[in-house]
Amino acid sequence: MPPLSPASWRIALPHTTAAVPVARALVRTALAALEHPADSDTAELLTAELVANAVEHTGGDGPIELVVELMPTGCQVEVHDPDPAPPGDLTVPHQAGEPDPWQEHGRGLLLIRTLSSSCGHRPTDSGKAVWFTLPVVPRQRRSA
Template sequence: MYESSTSASWRVALPHTTAAVPVARALVRTALAEREHAADRDTAELLTAELVANAVEHTSGGCPIELVVELLPTGCRVEVHDADPEPPGDLTLPHRDEPDPWQEHGRGLLLIRALSSSCGHRPTASGKAVWFRLPAVPRQRRPD
Protein backbone atom coordinates (compact mmCIF):
# COMPACT_ATOMS: atom_id res chain seq x y z
CA MET A 1 0.00 0.00 0.00
CA TYR A 2 1.17 3.52 -0.75
CA GLU A 3 1.79 5.07 2.65
CA SER A 4 4.50 7.57 1.85
CA SER A 5 4.04 11.16 2.89
CA THR A 6 5.72 12.29 -0.32
CA SER A 7 4.03 13.28 -3.52
CA ALA A 8 4.92 12.50 -7.11
CA SER A 9 3.78 14.04 -10.38
CA TRP A 10 4.15 13.50 -14.11
CA ARG A 11 3.45 15.87 -17.03
CA VAL A 12 3.35 14.35 -20.52
CA ALA A 13 2.46 15.86 -23.90
CA LEU A 14 0.20 13.62 -25.98
CA PRO A 15 -0.71 13.85 -29.66
CA HIS A 16 -4.08 15.36 -30.48
CA THR A 17 -5.36 12.06 -31.88
CA THR A 18 -7.36 9.11 -30.62
CA ALA A 19 -4.04 7.28 -30.20
CA ALA A 20 -3.53 9.43 -27.09
CA VAL A 21 -6.32 7.60 -25.22
CA PRO A 22 -4.61 4.20 -24.71
CA VAL A 23 -1.28 5.93 -24.06
CA ALA A 24 -2.85 8.07 -21.32
CA ARG A 25 -4.54 5.02 -19.78
CA ALA A 26 -1.23 3.15 -19.69
CA LEU A 27 0.61 6.11 -18.19
CA VAL A 28 -1.89 6.47 -15.34
CA ARG A 29 -1.95 2.73 -14.63
CA THR A 30 1.87 2.57 -14.64
CA ALA A 31 2.22 5.61 -12.36
CA LEU A 32 -0.21 4.14 -9.83
CA ALA A 33 1.36 0.67 -9.99
CA GLU A 34 4.98 1.81 -9.76
CA ARG A 35 4.27 3.90 -6.68
CA GLU A 36 1.96 1.21 -5.27
CA HIS A 37 -0.62 3.94 -4.87
CA ALA A 38 -3.92 3.03 -3.25
CA ALA A 39 -6.23 4.90 -5.66
CA ASP A 40 -8.42 2.60 -7.75
CA ARG A 41 -6.42 1.95 -10.94
CA ASP A 42 -9.35 0.81 -13.07
CA THR A 43 -11.37 3.92 -12.23
CA ALA A 44 -8.36 6.18 -12.78
CA GLU A 45 -7.77 4.60 -16.19
CA LEU A 46 -11.42 4.88 -17.23
CA LEU A 47 -11.79 8.53 -16.19
CA THR A 48 -8.46 9.49 -17.76
CA ALA A 49 -9.58 7.90 -21.03
CA GLU A 50 -12.81 9.92 -20.89
CA LEU A 51 -10.95 13.21 -20.31
CA VAL A 52 -8.47 12.57 -23.12
CA ALA A 53 -11.17 11.38 -25.54
CA ASN A 54 -13.21 14.52 -24.81
CA ALA A 55 -10.19 16.75 -25.39
CA VAL A 56 -9.48 15.04 -28.73
CA GLU A 57 -13.10 15.09 -29.87
CA HIS A 58 -14.14 18.56 -28.74
CA THR A 59 -11.04 20.72 -29.37
CA SER A 60 -9.12 21.67 -32.48
CA GLY A 61 -6.08 19.56 -33.32
CA GLY A 62 -3.48 22.30 -33.62
CA CYS A 63 -1.85 21.74 -30.23
CA PRO A 64 -0.94 18.65 -28.25
CA ILE A 65 -2.91 17.59 -25.21
CA GLU A 66 -1.09 17.49 -21.90
CA LEU A 67 -1.67 14.86 -19.22
CA VAL A 68 -0.77 15.73 -15.62
CA VAL A 69 -0.88 13.03 -12.94
CA GLU A 70 -0.34 13.88 -9.28
CA LEU A 71 -0.08 11.16 -6.67
CA LEU A 72 -0.65 12.40 -3.14
CA PRO A 73 -0.89 10.51 0.15
CA THR A 74 -4.64 11.22 0.17
CA GLY A 75 -5.33 10.17 -3.43
CA CYS A 76 -4.58 11.06 -7.01
CA ARG A 77 -5.46 13.98 -9.25
CA VAL A 78 -5.45 13.74 -13.04
CA GLU A 79 -5.67 16.77 -15.33
CA VAL A 80 -5.93 17.01 -19.09
CA HIS A 81 -4.89 20.33 -20.62
CA ASP A 82 -6.03 21.48 -24.05
CA ALA A 83 -5.92 24.73 -26.02
CA ASP A 84 -9.68 25.41 -26.01
CA PRO A 85 -10.73 27.86 -23.27
CA GLU A 86 -14.40 26.75 -23.40
CA PRO A 87 -15.60 24.84 -20.30
CA PRO A 88 -16.38 21.15 -20.82
CA GLY A 89 -20.18 21.13 -20.95
CA ASP A 90 -21.93 20.09 -17.77
CA LEU A 91 -19.00 18.53 -15.92
CA THR A 92 -19.83 20.09 -12.58
CA LEU A 93 -23.59 20.50 -13.03
CA PRO A 94 -26.12 17.74 -12.48
CA HIS A 95 -27.48 16.36 -15.72
CA ARG A 96 -31.23 16.89 -15.93
CA ASP A 97 -32.00 14.12 -18.39
CA GLU A 98 -30.90 10.52 -18.44
CA PRO A 99 -28.44 9.76 -21.25
CA ASP A 100 -30.04 8.19 -24.31
CA PRO A 101 -29.08 4.48 -24.15
CA TRP A 102 -28.95 4.33 -27.96
CA GLN A 103 -26.40 7.14 -28.33
CA GLU A 104 -22.70 6.36 -28.48
CA HIS A 105 -21.75 9.63 -26.77
CA GLY A 106 -22.89 11.60 -23.76
CA ARG A 107 -21.85 9.45 -20.81
CA GLY A 108 -18.22 10.50 -20.28
CA LEU A 109 -18.86 13.53 -18.11
CA LEU A 110 -21.54 11.60 -16.23
CA LEU A 111 -18.99 8.87 -15.44
CA ILE A 112 -16.44 11.43 -14.27
CA ARG A 113 -18.99 13.11 -11.98
CA ALA A 114 -20.27 9.80 -10.61
CA LEU A 115 -16.97 7.96 -10.04
CA SER A 116 -14.59 10.70 -8.91
CA SER A 117 -14.47 12.23 -5.44
CA SER A 118 -14.41 15.66 -7.13
CA CYS A 119 -13.96 17.08 -10.61
CA GLY A 120 -13.89 20.38 -12.41
CA HIS A 121 -12.08 22.61 -14.82
CA ARG A 122 -9.96 25.73 -14.65
CA PRO A 123 -8.59 28.20 -17.15
CA THR A 124 -4.90 28.02 -18.02
CA ALA A 125 -2.63 30.43 -19.88
CA SER A 126 -3.07 28.35 -23.04
CA GLY A 127 -6.68 27.08 -22.72
CA LYS A 128 -8.11 24.97 -19.90
CA ALA A 129 -7.42 22.02 -17.62
CA VAL A 130 -10.15 19.48 -16.86
CA TRP A 131 -9.51 17.35 -13.78
CA PHE A 132 -10.76 14.70 -11.41
CA ARG A 133 -9.64 13.35 -8.04
CA LEU A 134 -9.80 9.85 -6.63
CA PRO A 135 -9.22 9.06 -2.98
CA ALA A 136 -6.65 6.60 -1.72
CA VAL A 137 -8.59 3.50 -0.72
CA PRO A 138 -7.13 1.42 2.11
CA ARG A 139 -6.50 -2.16 1.10
CA GLN A 140 -8.15 -4.89 3.07
CA ARG A 141 -5.93 -6.62 5.57
CA ARG A 142 -5.14 -10.14 4.55
CA PRO A 143 -4.75 -12.92 7.10
CA ASP A 144 -1.22 -14.29 7.39
Protein backbone atom coordinates (compact mmCIF):
# COMPACT_ATOMS: atom_id res chain seq x y z
CA MET A 1 0.00 0.00 0.00
CA PRO A 2 1.44 3.44 -0.90
CA PRO A 3 2.08 5.94 1.90
CA LEU A 4 -0.96 7.90 3.01
CA SER A 5 -1.22 11.53 2.01
CA PRO A 6 -2.11 13.96 4.78
CA ALA A 7 -5.74 15.08 4.79
CA SER A 8 -7.68 17.35 7.12
CA TRP A 9 -11.22 18.54 7.79
CA ARG A 10 -12.51 21.48 9.84
CA ILE A 11 -16.23 21.44 10.60
CA ALA A 12 -18.42 23.73 12.73
CA LEU A 13 -20.85 21.82 14.96
CA PRO A 14 -23.81 23.11 16.97
CA HIS A 15 -23.18 23.76 20.65
CA THR A 16 -25.73 21.08 21.57
CA THR A 17 -25.70 17.38 22.39
CA ALA A 18 -26.77 16.74 18.78
CA ALA A 19 -23.14 17.47 17.85
CA VAL A 20 -21.89 14.25 19.50
CA PRO A 21 -23.31 11.67 17.04
CA VAL A 22 -22.55 13.98 14.11
CA ALA A 23 -18.90 14.24 15.18
CA ARG A 24 -18.64 10.46 15.60
CA ALA A 25 -20.07 9.91 12.12
CA LEU A 26 -17.71 12.48 10.59
CA VAL A 27 -14.64 10.81 12.11
CA ARG A 28 -15.84 7.33 11.10
CA THR A 29 -16.53 8.53 7.54
CA ALA A 30 -13.18 10.33 7.23
CA LEU A 31 -11.22 7.26 8.37
CA ALA A 32 -13.24 4.88 6.17
CA ALA A 33 -13.19 7.08 3.06
CA LEU A 34 -9.41 7.13 3.01
CA GLU A 35 -9.05 3.60 4.41
CA HIS A 36 -6.91 5.13 7.12
CA PRO A 37 -5.33 2.53 9.42
CA ALA A 38 -6.05 4.31 12.72
CA ASP A 39 -8.51 2.56 15.06
CA SER A 40 -11.88 3.96 14.00
CA ASP A 41 -13.77 2.72 17.09
CA THR A 42 -11.33 4.42 19.46
CA ALA A 43 -11.28 7.59 17.36
CA GLU A 44 -15.09 7.75 17.46
CA LEU A 45 -15.26 7.15 21.22
CA LEU A 46 -12.64 9.77 22.09
CA THR A 47 -14.14 12.28 19.66
CA ALA A 48 -17.52 11.81 21.33
CA GLU A 49 -15.91 12.46 24.73
CA LEU A 50 -14.22 15.67 23.54
CA VAL A 51 -17.37 17.01 21.89
CA ALA A 52 -19.59 16.08 24.86
CA ASN A 53 -17.17 17.85 27.23
CA ALA A 54 -17.12 20.96 25.04
CA VAL A 55 -20.93 21.07 24.94
CA GLU A 56 -21.40 20.34 28.64
CA HIS A 57 -18.61 22.41 30.17
CA THR A 58 -18.49 25.55 28.03
CA GLY A 59 -21.01 28.33 27.85
CA GLY A 60 -22.48 30.16 24.93
CA ASP A 61 -24.46 29.12 21.95
CA GLY A 62 -21.79 29.65 19.29
CA PRO A 63 -20.58 26.60 17.41
CA ILE A 64 -17.77 24.34 18.47
CA GLU A 65 -15.34 23.15 15.84
CA LEU A 66 -14.11 19.67 14.99
CA VAL A 67 -10.72 19.35 13.30
CA VAL A 68 -9.61 15.95 11.99
CA GLU A 69 -6.12 15.44 10.60
CA LEU A 70 -5.14 12.16 9.02
CA MET A 71 -1.39 11.66 8.63
CA PRO A 72 0.78 8.71 7.59
CA THR A 73 1.69 8.17 11.28
CA GLY A 74 -1.86 8.33 12.67
CA CYS A 75 -4.70 10.76 13.23
CA GLN A 76 -5.25 13.79 15.41
CA VAL A 77 -8.66 15.08 16.44
CA GLU A 78 -9.18 18.52 17.98
CA VAL A 79 -12.29 20.13 19.37
CA HIS A 80 -12.25 23.92 19.59
CA ASP A 81 -14.56 25.66 22.04
CA PRO A 82 -14.98 29.25 23.27
CA ASP A 83 -13.84 28.69 26.87
CA PRO A 84 -10.13 29.43 27.44
CA ALA A 85 -10.03 27.46 30.74
CA PRO A 86 -8.05 24.21 30.48
CA PRO A 87 -10.02 20.96 30.65
CA GLY A 88 -9.83 19.33 34.08
CA ASP A 89 -7.11 16.74 34.44
CA LEU A 90 -6.52 15.88 30.81
CA THR A 91 -2.78 15.38 30.94
CA VAL A 92 -2.25 14.87 34.67
CA PRO A 93 -4.53 12.45 36.56
CA HIS A 94 -6.52 13.87 39.43
CA GLN A 95 -4.79 13.36 42.77
CA ALA A 96 -7.91 11.96 44.45
CA GLY A 97 -7.80 8.75 42.39
CA GLU A 98 -9.96 7.19 39.74
CA PRO A 99 -13.56 8.23 39.00
CA ASP A 100 -16.31 6.76 41.17
CA PRO A 101 -17.69 3.73 39.25
CA TRP A 102 -21.21 4.55 40.49
CA GLN A 103 -21.23 8.04 39.00
CA GLU A 104 -22.61 8.64 35.52
CA HIS A 105 -19.92 11.22 34.64
CA GLY A 106 -16.21 11.59 35.22
CA ARG A 107 -14.57 9.04 32.94
CA GLY A 108 -14.16 11.00 29.70
CA LEU A 109 -10.74 12.48 30.39
CA LEU A 110 -9.56 9.15 31.83
CA LEU A 111 -10.58 7.43 28.57
CA ILE A 112 -8.79 10.05 26.50
CA ARG A 113 -5.60 9.79 28.60
CA THR A 114 -5.67 5.99 28.56
CA LEU A 115 -6.65 5.19 24.98
CA SER A 116 -4.83 7.91 23.02
CA SER A 117 -1.12 7.92 22.23
CA SER A 118 -1.02 11.57 23.33
CA CYS A 119 -3.46 14.28 24.31
CA GLY A 120 -3.50 17.86 25.48
CA HIS A 121 -4.92 21.33 25.02
CA ARG A 122 -3.75 24.66 23.73
CA PRO A 123 -5.10 28.19 23.72
CA THR A 124 -6.64 29.55 20.54
CA ASP A 125 -7.65 33.07 19.53
CA SER A 126 -11.25 32.28 20.45
CA GLY A 127 -10.86 29.89 23.42
CA LYS A 128 -9.04 26.56 23.41
CA ALA A 129 -8.46 23.39 21.42
CA VAL A 130 -8.47 20.01 23.18
CA TRP A 131 -6.89 17.18 21.19
CA PHE A 132 -5.80 13.56 21.08
CA THR A 133 -3.73 11.50 18.66
CA LEU A 134 -3.98 7.85 17.71
CA PRO A 135 -1.25 5.90 15.93
CA VAL A 136 -1.64 3.80 12.83
CA VAL A 137 -2.69 0.26 13.78
CA PRO A 138 -0.44 -2.39 12.21
CA ARG A 139 -2.24 -4.41 9.54
CA GLN A 140 -2.12 -7.69 11.53
CA ARG A 141 -4.02 -6.06 14.43
CA ARG A 142 -6.82 -4.58 12.35
CA SER A 143 -10.09 -6.45 12.13
CA ALA A 144 -11.00 -7.83 8.73
